[in-house]
Amino acid sequence: MLISRRAQDIQESPIRKLKPLADAAQNRGIHIFHLNIGDPDIPTPQPVIEAFHAYHDPILGYGPSQGFEELRQAIADYFKGYGIKLTADNVMITIGGSEAVHFAFSVVADPGGEIIVPEPFYTNYNGFATFADVRLVPLPLKVEDGFRLPPAKQIETLITPRTKAILLCSPNNPTGTVYNEEELQRVVDLVKKHDLFLIGDEVYKEFVYDGLKHKSLLEFKEIEDRVIVVDSISKRFSCCGARIGAVITRNKEVYQAMLKFAQARLCPPSVEQYAALAAYKMGMNYFEPIRQEYQRRRDVLYQGLTSIPGVVLRQPQGAFYVFCRLPVKESEHFARWMLSDFSVNQKTVMVAPGPGFYASPGRGQDEVRIAYVLKEGDLVEAIEILRQGLEKYKKLSV
């Protein structure tokens, strides 16, 4: 009576696995600055809260498997705001962006199939890859290059007969890199040449700084039927706990297949869909002040981190993460130590160790992901604690 191999293999969330240590620290009265998880501190917009208060259906029954039409239409309209033409029938509501990833992986690949993904990458891709029994083939990127995509030839060496798709996340979690049009075109040409699907995780669409524009994979007409985009309201509207995402495709066969996956789990949560609809109804003006807030935080964090000796990073252009090298041998050991053995005035910092963001064994050992989801003042304090922690840790390890 052994549990399955996949259940043994599936990776524990590197973002969440240190939680017991964090709990223990909190029980000792230590305040923790959570730089480990991208749980925004921006209040959930009032119309979302009010949508819960306005709930009045007498029976909380099943909804359509693909989600309520009004919400699918609202998402299509939202994309129209970016000049991207979609219909409600291109949009399927999923239970978080997570389920969208799961559907996308399962529809493009069978067990043993391969999906190429630049690494470091969003750690939960690993979970869904194991769950769906597909193999993520890492395309190794480097902090020194700002995690930019390599030349086409280098990507091409990873393509085999088992390759089914390339997965791009932009703005990138965990690196903060926003791929430019030329980089995306490189990949677009490859998927055309090698007859592949292209999965785009674009849940950080709004979070792009310095006047840059986010280019969606949905804008490349020439591969219209190859593109599957993963979307979510979690970060966009500070609604991580709502679990409302979407998967978007113009490929009817892909949509119909995913609809069958969706039917198996019946429907997404109903009331949370009403809440999501209320969020979209706020219109595009909602985002700008929030974008500005995150850009300020990005600046504070970037300046703070670059001033710490031995920390290597490039300025990120989007999302709300930086992925940087620390002057430590094992970032996981350091992260644990920060929670268990270090504090400044009863405060410490929690970061996400790098290795969990890699599929390649041994990579990311001295790297961490830092989310800037704290107010500027807290962020400044957290960076100072990190600086002192690194200093003290260095002395211990000598």
Added chain:
Amino acid sequence: MLISRRAQDIQESPIRKLKPLADAAQNRGIHIFHLNIGDPDIPTPQPVIEAFHAYHDPILGYGPSQGFEELRQAIADYFKGYGIKLTADNVMITIGGSEAVHFAFSVVADPGGEIIVPEPFYTNYNGFATFADVRLVPLPLKVEDGFRLPPAKQIETLITPRTKAILLCSPNNPTGTVYNEEELQRVVDLVKKHDLFLIGDEVYKEFVYDGLKHKSLLEFKEIEDRVIVVDSISKRFSCCGARIGAVITRNKEVYQAMLKFAQARLCPPSVEQYAALAAYKMGMNYFEPIRQEYQRRRDVLYQGLTSIPGVVLRQPQGAFYVFCRLPVKESEHFARWMLSDFSVNQKTVMVAPGPGFYASPGRGQDEVRIAYVLKEGDLVEAIEILRQGLEKYKKLSV
């Protein structure tokens, strides 16, 4: 650029695939009695609705992957009401019973692994089996036997080295059969003898009639670490759209593995968990009047159906379904015809065709599942329409 084999193979929900015909009928002004889907018409309890109204967290953030502790404790307490001892750490909140099934399948079996399940069975098991790439091995049961389990020897012929688990649903969807202690003991002995897991789908726990008692697989001490129970609030509290279920196990290794699956999708919806907590806080007295209501409906439906010539069924003991043979060759054709070509005073009836509830090709062709989720008066009218439909259909086919 082919979609995956599993995406091609995954079964379309037989409960939902006739929906376009139903929509078309409604657009012609036809009222449809929905006997096809187990979406209860009992109003969602007021405390659940009020929990949405009382929502007040400023940020709808991520919750714990295993669900809120208060809710897990409330579910443990609820089982205590049935004399079953559990702790909150035996309970994991899932996104509907659906996800609980998906987790259970994935933790016991790898791709190619086999799970034995009495058929006809809940059609969405098929979806999750394809999704998780495990094979459901059907144990054929018959309407004439009231869909009771066969002798151990007969079940045993299906066990191979690839068998990882047996899955029992009781009270059963779609047959309404409630397995008695002796039948369950037969399976318990088998899983012990052959070193298997035992998955119990017990989401209809409350819906047991004629003074029978539902025996949970969690009550068999001797296989405590082999049991994984799938649970849900959907039917229990008329909350299908909340998507809150649970998976319950005393096996720590299984729990930890499922926690990693759970971490990959981050967390269940937060506000819906508060709503579920409010439901459990109502206490056990909530159920009895509802049980009585369903028992009355069961009686009405059973009497009505047995009075139609050529309809074969046995009296179900639980859940809110009957699975019966109709005097037709192809129940799917009949079900489509009822929606497209038949009505009585602008009203018709929608049933779920039998074949979708089978893994064995060719079985269930002349059978349907009927859900009794309508008020008695509507049920009486629906049966009369079904009777007239069968009469007319018979004449057409001759």
